Amino acid sequence: LGVTVVDVAKEAGVSAMTVSRALNKPDSVPAATVARVKDAASRLGYVRNLMAAGLRANRSNLVAALVPTLSGPVFLDTLEALTRGLAGRGYHLIVGQTGYGGDGTASFLADLISRRPDGVVLIGTALTDSDRSLLRSSKIPAVELWDLAAEPVDMLIGFSHEAVGAAVADFLVQLGRRRLAFIGANDARSLRRWQSFRHRALEAGLVEPVAHLVSAPALLGDGRRALVELCAASGPFDGAFCSSDMLASGVLMEAGARGMKVPSDVAVVGFGDLNFAADLRPSLTSVRIDGPRIGELAAHALVMRMQGKSIENRVIDVGFEIVSRASTHGGSAPATA
Amino acid sequence: LGVTVVDVAKEAGVSAMTVSRALNKPDSVPAATVARVKDAASRLGYVRNLMAAGLRANRSNLVAALVPTLSGPVFLDTLEALTRGLAGRGYHLIVGQTGYGGDGTASFLADLISRRPDGVVLIGTALTDSDRSLLRSSKIPAVELWDLAAEPVDMLIGFSHEAVGAAVADFLVQLGRRRLAFIGANDARSLRRWQSFRHRALEAGLVEPVAHLVSAPALLGDGRRALVELCAASGPFDGAFCSSDMLASGVLMEAGARGMKVPSDVAVVGFGDLNFAADLRPSLTSVRIDGPRIGELAAHALVMRMQGKSIENRVIDVGFEIVSRASTHGGSAPATA
């Protein structure tokens, strides 16, 4: 793998420059020469060194992605679509995990920036001030995902968690529910949904909603325990917003176990519309976010900017959709078969 | 971000070399000078260019990971632990997605190799012959994960899918089950578990097990439908091995719906021991793989090799464990509350 253009050049009986041209823009070189060069290259097992090319071109064809963690299913679809979209255009993705522990982010970003990425993707990440200024001054195209932050560093593709909270509250109110509960993880985005959910409920004249928060990751078992505790500690409630489908799944399960009818006793709304939501019993009403689309849009916007083109909108709200299923509209289907 | 060591050198009133030294090995430079340099660097917003450094050192501090897809929860824990382990030692991860569609892998690997990674990680990937020879000739330390392949390219950390299939068959036989079923995705690893499961069942003198295969990704709904179809098409069975916990979850759910008792009518075993398995009703017996450990071991082995040290074992079998829960041993707990 120490084979360089010079080696290939010797093998093919041409100069290094001709090798470079034959491989990168074959049109500028006679077909016969191209063939000779390509042959020599494959014979020697030549693989172009992108570090050197990048250094020369001041362009790495690298995109840095900063995520809280790779585990946890939330951002996966987005990350997958993003990686795919970038790979298709000749970019590679380099990932950094910040962990959920607030600070330390600075070093992660600086770390990644030392690779001279042509673009940066920030998923579900709260930026420190020093990071913001680093990004700003570095002039690297950046896109924040999954969160309609107040003041994006550069580009932004996401949706409003506040709008979600309010919409779900409205949704439950319109179903005639009057005593709401929130079950969610205590991460920043979930809490913003909760605040907004609560606020809208109060606006609608409902009693103060009850909340049960668990620490991330929110598991199915947390949902079960949450229902147990809410039933024991609070007054009755007839509508619950769970900030993840896993939690909601646990709530449905526990409700079944205690003979609570869903949705007649309590309507349940999840978040994420994960691939099992429609197949639960009862099927789960959930807030659907188009994760892959966020990834695709991000790839597109980033590529545009990395090619020097400008884009129409720096901020794109992909919105969300409440997919109504039996856990809120199950007039006919009882909670347990 | 066009700031180079030369700029910092001017600002600090020293030479470029002194800057490099002050930043990389502060011990070889007077503390006062180090301070001046660091100050100048931060004032100018200097960030070291790893492409240039890597080119010079013939070392990228990059590890390339090739995965079928980022979505799908199977490899996530491993990937997370791997990334963390590498980041802690100064390596970054670049990811390539092959997709599950057999070929084309060659280009992905060659693509990544052009970044001159110091190491390569292959997770759940079937290598083409040209890839194998590319890896071999490139001399890059490589580690294959999650699969005890017959002939690893270099290093290997995983477990035997055949052993899993056989162990689960034994497990069910010892519970007195005589008519087994397999429900799984039709990917390569799952199929190897099935072959081995079937083989062992026949060895034990059982009737031919029935199988229901679904195309990946295997969802909860697939599990439900699988049970429906198996009940309709096949004779009765009293033990089922599902090749993912999601499928198993669907089977449990559907069993509940049709009044089948788990485990008295049918014992159910999952695979993966995902974080919801213990909280299902009934709690799910499952095959546990220590995904994070695989990632950590891979990081360690790779780092060793990348630092020129040799490692003890090129192949590590991390094994697996059948975690026994109520879906196979629930004498007291009925399937529905």
Place this chain on the structure above:
DNA sequence: TTGTACGCGTTATCAT
């Protein structure tokens, strides 16, 4: 302790 010269592999530019 600090500085100079050179080379890593590639490609843009200019010359042939």
Place this chain on the structure above:
DNA sequence: ATGATAACGCGTACAA
């Protein structure tokens, strides 16, 4: 149509 030269930013090797 092809080649020679230089430069990208950094760090090793050696000199001062």
